[in-house]
Amino acid sequence: MPERFARARLRRGAVCAALALVLPLRALAQPMGLPSMGSAADAELPPALEQMLGDAIMEQGRRDPTYISDPDLDQYLTAMGRKLVAGAPGGGTHHITVFGVRDPQINAFTLPGGYIGVNSGLLVSAGNESELASVLAHEIGHVVQRHIARGMTQQSQNTGVIIASLVGALLAGLAGSGDLAVGVAAFGQAAAIDRQLGFSRQAEQEADRAGFEMLRKAGYDPRGMVQMFSMLMHASSLNEGKGGGAYTSTHPLSIQRMSDIQNRVSELPPVHHHDDPQFWYLRAKLRVLQAVSRQERDDALLQLRQETTQGSAVQRSAAWYGIAYGYWEAGSYAQAAEALGKSAQDPSVVPETAVLAARLANSQGQADEALRVARAGWQRWPHSQGVAVALVDVLRQARRDDEAIKFVEPCIRQWPKFAPLYRLRAQSQERLGQKVQARRSMAKYYELTGSLSTAVEQLRQARDLTTDFYVQSELDAQIRDLRQRLDTERHLLERFKKSN
Ligand SMILES: [Zn+2]
CATH class of the missing domain: 1.25.40 (Serine Threonine Protein Phosphatase 5, Tetratricopeptide repeat)
Known part of the structure; x- marks a missing residue:
């Protein structure tokens, strides 16, 4: 068993809130020359900057082996997150994106910019949908209360230093390769970091309160929160003495929090929530x-x-x-x-069965059967991203690239920000010799996944490949627009750095 997993098992109790930030290694290794702790800790992150940090961290995160690239899972978790945030105090305008992480530890964590990671262990341990939703609601509580931006961690001064050095690293990345993600440490560091940066007790209580309201308004059974907390407290006390005490030090899941939630639940009429299959x-x-x-x-x-x-x-x-x-x-x-x-x-x-049936037929070399199953699946679930991706894969493997491109167009209209579609389209375009279109598709893919400078590079290549004046001017306009966005990012980072 890899060391990471052995350690994760011991720390099974650690839940929630955990990771405030993924920080660059150099912040740990070389604290010299950073802005003074006091000033950095006082500053509240502007929302645009927080979003930028989150995007840059995610660009790295998606390449990490623990990141689960599964459109159905993303769609399910993000839909749950958006349903919850709709009931946030003061209106749910926050942008929430939820993704899965391959880790048996019962945990979830919040990143800047409304990104929330949910460990596979949390889903596997949840006894029903309301239990899962209760942890997610708590995480969203941290997002809507802007706890990261406000530096409300147990060691808020360290958070300030980390943010300041992350800003410095992003600026260096922009000056060098032109990509923000350069300088953001590997996603795998997250596990180590969350020991240092749990949220403060006050932040935990605020997130509970906000989370509880969201859970109730979205129609989940608020008792799920009590059940989840009991399980976690139990797991954490079992882990004491085995190195698992990190839970109580970074995630103050106190008796106080527990009784707060129990009191709230006792005032409510019983709720029966029907779990989504x-x-x-x-x-x-x-x-x-x-x-x-x-x-x-x-x-x-x-x-x-x-x-x-x-x-x-x-x-x-x-x-x-x-x-x-x-x-x-x-x-x-x-x-x-x-x-x-x-x-x-x-x-x-559910759509998962159609996706698996199509992939299984494909693996067995039954291309026609795979196509039949995937098409039938799409007819039945025309809003499943997993089925859409499976159908494109099957079409491409059958070398029906024309059909794949035709199929992707309406999907892109349905989900204009679903990046994998652009990459799939680019692969088929490339195979059909449509080199300019392939590069434009890849540019869109990179733009959506936070690599603006790589997107510019793809557009430049496309421009060199075409002699069509009309296409050239379109590409020029796109390149100009992306460069402007890069300038805005740089400006925002520099202003934040100066003000601290
Ligand atoms: Zn928390």
Whole structure:
């Protein structure tokens, strides 16, 4: 078992709030020459700058091996996050993006700019959707109260120093390669950082209060928060003495917090929340996905086998789906097909099953069947990003690039900010020899994932490849626009640096 996982297991109690910032290593290694602690800690981050820091961190984060690139999971978690934030005190105008992290530790963390990471371990341990939503609501509480921007961590002075050095690193990145993400440390550092920067007790209570209201307004069962906290307190006390005490030091989950929530719950009438079937399917998939060794995968499959005999029909089918996913990943296609067949016994099938059926047929070399399944899936779930991506993949593997490009167009209209679509389109355009269009598609992909200078580079290449005057002037305008945005970013960073 990799060391990271061994450590994570010991620290299973650590929840929530955790990571305030991913900081550049040099902030730890070379604290000299940084702005004085006092002044940096006093400054509140302007929202535009906070967003920029978040985008830059995410640009790195998406390349980290622990980042789970799964459109269905992203869509599900982000929809839950947006549903919650709609009930935020003072109106929910905050931009929330939620993503999954491959880590069995029960945890979630907030980054600048409304990005929230949810560990696979949190989903796997949640006993129902309301429990998952309760932790997410608490994290969103930190976002809407702007706790990072206000430096409301346990060591607010360190936060100030970290932000200041991150700003310095981003400026250096802009001056050098032209990309903000240069200088942002690897995402994997997050685990180490969250020990140092938990939120303050006051911030935790504020986030609880805001989170509780959002949870209630969105129709989840607020008892989920009590259940989740009890589990975490229990896990944390079990971990004491094993090096797991970090939980209580960085995440003050106090008796006080617990009784606050219990009091609020006791005043409410009972709520019955009907869990979305997708919750169970994604939970089953993540149980397999978070396993990093053969032994862990076998354990996960064993656990899922037990679940095929317990709970509701949806839960049992979801467990079969998880087993199918595990076998497919391991290349045992016949066993995967058998398990997937059993998962279809439940009528409330979800888009995940269509995606897996299409990928499985593809892996078995059954291109026509893969296409049939993916198309049927798209007819049934025309709002599933996972099905859309699977259908494009199947089309591309069948070398039907024209069709793939045609299919992607309306998808882009439906989700103009869903970056993977642009990359898929670029790959098909490239294969068809449409070099200018391919570069323009890639430019859009880079623009949406926070690499403005790489986007400019792609547009420049496109410009060199075309002799069409009209296209050239369009490209010039796009390049000008992106350069202006880069200038604005630099200006914002410099102003913040000077004022501190
Ligand atoms: Zn918190």
